[in-house]
Amino acid sequence: MTESVRGRARMLAATAIGASLVLLPGATGAQATSPAGHAGPAGQCYDRTVATTYEETRIDTPALPGGVQVPSRLVEVGGFAPFVARLTADLCGVRSVREADKLLQTRGAELWRTAVERAQGKRWMGSIERYDDRPLYWSRLTGTRDLRQWTPRFPVTAAARASLLKTFEYASRGIASTDFSSSRTVTRVLVSGFDPYQLNGEIRRSNPSGASALQLDGQEYQVGARTVQIQAVMLPVTWSGFDLGYVEDAFGPHLTRNSRERADLIMTISQGGRARMAIEQWAGAWRGGSADNNNEGTPELVPPVTNWPQPSTNPEFIETTLPFQQMIDAGTTPWPTALNPRICEWTGNTRPDPAKVSCHDNGPSADAQAQAGGGGNYLSNESMYRSNRLRLALGATDVPGGHLHISSLVYPQDPLAIIDAPFAADRAQTIEQTVALVKAAGAAVS
Structure with missing residues (x-):
């Protein structure tokens, strides 16, 4: 932007x-x-x-x-x-x-x-x-x-x-409205959530990451003598939207060295597995091509953008720099929070042979070609990859960045109900825990 x-x-x-x-x-x-x-x-x-x-x-x-x-x-x-x-x-x-x-x-x-x-x-x-x-x-x-x-x-x-x-x-x-205070006593946290998705199978879908973004936008809280300010954006679940630079335009203005509203921490958030909160250790440079909200998808490398700086060579994997231990130690509930070290890779220059993929928790090999980060190779992985690829290209290595996958939701058993009490309660507690984890991250960098 x-x-x-x-x-x-x-x-x-x-x-x-x-x-x-x-x-x-x-x-x-x-x-x-x-x-x-x-x-x-x-x-x-x-x-x-x-x-x-x-x-x-x-x-x-x-x-x-x-x-x-x-x-x-x-x-x-x-x-x-x-x-x-x-x-x-x-x-x-x-x-x-x-x-x-x-x-x-x-x-x-x-x-x-x-x-x-x-x-x-x-x-x-x-x-x-x-x-x-x-x-x-x-x-x-x-x-x-x-x-x-x-x-x-x-x-x-x-x-x-x-x-x-x-x-x-x-x-x-x-x-278009991620405005922070430029005061030196303010810690600036910028986060993103996502639209609902997988609507062909369930038109009632909500996305707790997007709902969390609505709760977080504009929030302020005190950590000692410092004020933590949070701004949030909502990302589309479309490959075409990412190709147009939505992620870079959202985070870029707050990662440039001369910005008076430079972020102190960035975090992308999405819905992940049920009943767990996963801080992803790695994001990969490969998009798997699963169908997006427009029913489109092609397996390929994450493409560059033309309106923002890019690394001279795109990294195959980017590691989180979020204060994950402080987030874990915050003891949020109800779901367990942990660092997820999982990756899937090709070695020996074998991409994209599906028979040559290796998945493990040992970090990228010396000759790794990314197949998936800890959160897979869908748009959640790509939101972390793009925002942090830009962070590195802009030299913002002092700004922590990474991705949080939060618990998925269970929908009402009655197929005619758009909401019921158990669904609402489940979503609310997942959102509240997400808010608490973001605040813990903000406190850790204050």
């Missing part, structure tokens, strides 16, 4: 944070246009035959027999339906790409800040409990779908539409 993008986000913060999600009676937004360019009711500037991403098609996932349509129901019970309707209507009233960009910055920041305030109990809305990350996910996805199908009265090039999508994504994921 450039300084101009972050500066623009700061300028909009005051209006975005204070914006209301409530549509006044009779309010329909500015005058809209139809796909043909003629004036019409708000919301009629869309061509719903335009292709969307595979991920966005799930918005209309049919309900199970006798049940509700899960995505729209989650938006409704989360209290975000007015936001979705308002953005759909307001896009029909803008008169230029520049005006659309400003609108999307404002609405995206509003969506993120409202989700954070709701999660932290600072704003009461909807009827579902505050730890739920799913209303934010489906609301954002509805917005990106609308942007792809938006047909305003003025021309929009493919490049301009892609830029508008990125504006909305970065604002609604918190990437």
Whole structure:
């Protein structure tokens, strides 16, 4: 992310944070246009035959027999339906790409800040409990779908539409608002979580790492004479999003040597195995190609990015520098916390022969070619690899960095229930333990 993008986000913060999600009676937004360019009711500037991403098609996932349509129901019970309707209507009233960009910055920041305030109990809305990350996910996805199908009265090039999508994504994921204090008495901690994923098999999925990010964003606490500040972002579960530089744009501005808001610790967080919290010792340079939220994936080396410095030679493995022992010693509950030293590698220049993969806990061999880090070779591993590859390339070797895998969730036995008491309690305790582990890491570097 450039300084101009972050500066623009700061300028909009005051209006975005204070914006209301409530549509006044009779309010329909500015005058809209139809796909043909003629004036019409708000919301009629869309061509719903335009292709969307595979991920966005799930918005209309049919309900199970006798049940509700899960995505729209989650938006409704989360209290975000007015936001979705308002953005759909307001896009029909803008008169230029520049005006659309400003609108999307404002609405995206509003969506993120409202989700954070709701999660932290600072704003009461909807009827579902505050730890739920799913209303934010489906609301954002509805917005990106609308942007792809938006047909305003003025021309929009493919490049301009892609830029508008990125504006909305970065604002609604918190990437455009990771502002820290520059005080020398502040310890700055930057973390990331993830969207829900594996939705083909379970449309009700939540992601406790993303829900933890909502709990952590903007939190402050004291460690002796120092104040620890935490900022959080939400990453997509798409290879294409990572290829566009979402990870580097989120962490990069806080890893440059001359940044007045330089991080003191970075941590990527994702959902891992059931009933355990694993601090991954190693991240690998290989992406396994498992299907992402767009049902895409190709086995290959993690590609470089062009807008941030990269090491002259990409490391096959990157080792954590998180204060893992202090995190373990914090004694958080209910799940055990441990360092995971597992790796999978090829040796003897045998990549990518599947028969030649060796997995062990002994660290990389001298001639290792990465096949998987401790957390596998999906996007969680890649979030650690990319953020720490950039950290090393920028010379931020004094900034601890690494990845935390947290316990996965068990969903309601009733297939028609989007939430029940055991599921909610399980998710809440996993989130609270994650928050405690991040705070322990922040205390350790203070």
